[in-house]
Amino acid sequence: MDRRKFIQNASLSTLGVVATASVISCENSTENNNVLGSVIIKPIVIATWRVPNATAKAWEVLQNGGTSLDAVEQGCMMEEADVKNASVGKGGLPDRDGNVTLDACIMDKNGDYGAVMCVQNITHVISLARKVMEETPHVMLAGKGAEKFGYQQGFKKEKLLTESSKKAWEKWKETSQYKPIINIENHDTIGMLAIDNNGDISGACTTSGLSYKMAGRVGDSPIIGSGLFIDNEIGGATATGMGEEVLKTVGSFLIVELMRQGKTPQKACEEAVRRVVKKSGNRFKDFQVGFIAINKQGETGAYCIHEGFNYNVYKQEENKNYKSTYFNKA
């Protein structure tokens, strides 16, 4: 088994994380999801893809007594600020006109929700989504209106297109072929779910969407029930991959409802992926969709269509990356 293990105390301490926990990569392992008897696992953080710095940040917030809402916001901000992450925040790949447009949403323990979509020039759209939730009578703001609201709230105007994203876009323009590649162009949207010390669940999702999308395209990530859904009585779920397909099944809501009916997070994610696959006919071979979920007891689950999706879980002092199980064994 090619199981790599590495301690990243150095990078954790540069993040100001007071933790002796090791960041462990479990390339070929899947998670042992046993809830310890009837003990509820909390706090806990789970996030799509390999985002150890983001889950470490969220964990730090929770360890300091922060709420799950603060944890998921601050965790997601790590990826938004990371210019090496080409599908979130600054450094995100642009649409086909060369503009980076961001989508994000956040949902809290009360079922309150805020979202922004197609926003330019603001890095921390997850925080902007939270402002929509907390400071406006609305739940969604789009485009110029969202941007204007951001400046009114003190957000900085920033250039989001980095030199390397610009170069990638210029290369893409040579053929201008729009064909999202499984696990590559769809990679790194961060969806994060957390349970805090009070046992309350919140979630967040932030992305630059699919690279070279049409101008104005919005995916699943900022849409309640599709990219994210939280019900503090039951659990939460979030999605990554081809947003158009997640939207058609309202995947995150579906998972939470399946958990309400008694399914584990793992079984609920599997059912939602099967639903996406079934609806797509044969097209599922060409796109990736992955879900992660958590229930009130702190049990987690993950499932995707094609091999290659992974996710981070921070619980019981350990920050680990796991390989998701997948549908397409062909």
Ligand code: SD4
């Ligand atoms: C979207 N679901 O905009 C997002 C893309 C994504 O990793 O998840 N990328 O459709």
